[in-house]
Amino acid sequence: MxxxxxxxxxxxxxxxxxxxxxxxxxxxxxxxxxxxxxxxxxxxxxxxxxxxxxxxxxxxxxxxxxxxxxxxxxxxxxxxxxxxxxxxxxxxxxxxxxxxxxxxxxxxxxxxxxxxxxxxxxxxxxxxxxxxxxxxxxxxxxxxxxxxxxxxxxxxxxxxxxxxxxxxxxxxxxxxxxxxxxxxxxxxxxxxxxxxxxTQLMSACGAWVMEKCSHLLAMADLVAAMSLEALQGSIVPFDERIHSLRPHPGQSDVAANVRSLLKESEILDSHRHCGKVQDPYCLRCVPQVHGASRDAIRHTRNVIETELNSVNDNPLVLENGDIVSGGNFHGQPLALAMDYAAIALSEMGSISERRIYLLLEGHDGLPKLLMQETGINSGFMIPQYTAASLVSENKILSHPASVDSIPTSLGQEDHVSMGSISGLKLLQVFEHVETILAIELMTAAQALDFRKPLKPGRGVLAAHDYLRSQIPHLEEDRYMREEIDRGKVLLKEKKLREHAESASGKLK
Missing domain, CATH: 1.10.275.10 (Fumarase/aspartase (N-terminal domain))
Structure with a gap:
């Protein structure tokens, strides 16, 4: 062993x-x-x-x-x-x-x-x-x-x-x-x-993504919480009692993260009795969607970690002197898991893009496209196009590679995993989701500016304040590619998360 x-x-x-x-x-x-x-x-x-x-x-x-x-x-x-x-x-x-x-x-x-x-x-x-x-x-x-x-x-x-x-x-x-x-x-x-x-190519792709996923998943919850505040969404769907009745681990963790980030929110208090019955799914079902992706990533992480600590050579040279041929080189465990992870990450990007779209529609006092003077300015219209494009590409990349096989070596190798394709696709999906979440981060921060002087929850406020120390509010159109790139850096770095956690507690 x-x-x-x-x-x-x-x-x-x-x-x-x-x-x-x-x-x-x-x-x-x-x-x-x-x-x-x-x-x-x-x-x-x-x-x-x-x-x-x-x-x-x-x-x-x-x-x-x-x-x-x-x-x-x-x-x-x-x-x-x-x-x-x-x-x-x-x-x-x-x-x-x-x-x-x-x-x-x-x-x-x-x-x-x-x-x-x-x-x-x-x-x-x-x-x-x-x-x-x-x-x-x-x-x-x-x-x-x-x-x-x-x-x-x-x-x-x-x-x-x-x-x-x-x-x-x-x-x-x-x-x-x-x-x-x-x-x-x-x-x-x-x-x-x-x-x-x-299986070192497959393992490297999977391990590289998994090592970064725990941070990405926490940031996805933080960004969603910022959008929820900006859209004056309800905290009720995050009630612990709801999630205790459907106790998927990821779902419970996400709900707990959002509750923590929204502590002492003046925005929540301002519309607590507004009469709105339910929010759209992209807000109301954040625990269920983000949580399902978390659980899928947890499974993939376990598979990858097992592989990292395995011997996948052939033939194997055993301690008793036997030299035995087997199939430990076959990438099927990795291929299936990485296909699953790509689907899970793709869904994180998909629901994020829906929140971006919602932020632009002008709900509850927000200006359409999140800018006061539109016409001469396009505001945040086109970053949503970019997010939509990446979401659509991720849907194609999420088609599983592991269901395919082509016989090789004159039929000796008659079933193969295509796990390298799974791994390469996973890399691309992960990078796309980072960009989509960065666009939501920039969009939600812009929307949250219009809620002043009301303050969001402590965690969201700390994250928003730090972001604004790095990237200013947009009063008029400017080179948005730079904004997205800077937002992506903030998303990937740990400082934004650390500011939120210092105010609201460590995220799961």
Whole structure:
């Protein structure tokens, strides 16, 4: 049983700690390598060690060609296409591969492990094309590209440790190796297969999103609370008694967050007896919609965390000396979970856009389009277009990739997960939802300005005051793209949330 050492909420700290402590892995690495060496001596066929791969598993390879077999494996599988993966995803892939190899069930040589360790420690991050993985037999093409620099092929992102991702450019691997006083290495039997069999692309995409999701979900509740105040919505649908009768965990957490953020609201008191019976669903059903997405994300986080602490190589080198073939490289658990997460996040964006639209309609004393002089000014009309466009794109991206499969390797690999597609779609959906929520944040803040001198709840007020210290109220049209970009920065940073929590208590 593999011990769980990598947790999503502390992803980067945990990975860095385990990589720094990889010296403690050397005993397990050495033992698994000795198993491989003994297997080579007994003359029997072992998949991928002294045989061909995939449909060629029945072909025995002579002892003199075993190193070339592993080199050819990288070269033949490095057929990825499309734009490169984001730098952070590539770096995460490298660290996840290093961690799982270090668990000692892959039989990788110490020379190869040490070189990968050097890459990670010195921020030598390979350039990896984003397309080409089927999410079964591992993320073969992406991991082959990740491993090419070991043998003097491929590219690194230049820039060195600490350089920002947007300033890095591809540089030839041989040149980068020479700059570090290194030469390409010769792969040993099993090395190439251990490098490319795995779920590190899928895992990196899922882990990257999950690590950021807890903050995004809390911010979605904060932004919704600001819209609720600006629209003079009712607090009644957030009554704890309602949610105790349908006790989904996420639903209860969202309702509690909104109640906390709206404490001591003068706006709520001003319309408490206005006679309005019910708000539109985008306000009234925030706990149910946001909460369902929270529960879906919680499930996905658990799946991703299990995978981060798993061995997904093939064949596996076991402690008793057995070398066994299985299917731990198959990405189905990840594919299903990431499709689910994309749907959940897409719904967060969808209900947010409905609140944006409602804020522009001129309800309860708000000026239409949230600007006094319209005609010459378009106000917040067009940011809603942008949000609507992203919501619609997310609906397309939320079509599950995991229901598709195309047989490969002459039918040997006859069912694949397409989990890499799930992961890449999830990245895009997440970024779209960040933008949609940033637009709602800017729109709700503008609307809330028109409720003065009445004050919103303590948490909303603190968040609004901080936002206004960074971005002023719009009296007339200005370059709105800059406003959205600045709003997105505020949404992603922790300061806005910290100001709200300092006034109303920690958000769930």
């Amino acid at each position: 593999v011990e769980s050492k990598i947790r999503v909420e502390h992803l980067y700290e945990d990975l860095d700690r385990e990589i720094r402590n990889s010296e403690s892995s050397r005993s397990a690495l050495q033992k698994s390598r000795e198993v491989v060496d003994r297997a080579l001596a007994d003359g029997r066929p072992y998949y991928g060690i002294n045989t061909g791969f995939g449909a060629l598993a029945g072909k025995k390879i002579g002892a003199g060609d075993l190193s070339k077999l592993q080199t050819n494996l990288l070269l033949s599988h490095a057929v990825g296409v499309g734009p490169p993966l984001p730098f952070e995803i590539s770096r995460l892939m490298l660290k996840l591969k290093l961690y799982t190899l270090g668990l000692g069930y892959s039989g990788v040589s110490l020379q190869t492990f040490d070189r990968l360790h050097y890459f990670a420690e010195n921020d030598l991050i390979p350039v990896i094309p984003s397309r080409g993985s089927l999410g079964a037999s591992g993320d073969l093409a992406p991991l082959a590209h990740m491993s090419l620099p070991l043998i003097g092929y491929g590219e690194f992102w230049d820039g060195g440790p600490g350089a920002s991702a947007d300033r890095r450019k591809p540089v030839d691997a041989v040149k980068a190796l020479k700059d570090h006083g290194l030469e390409p290495i010769s792969l040993q039997p099993k090395d190439g297969l251990a490098l490319i069999n795995g």
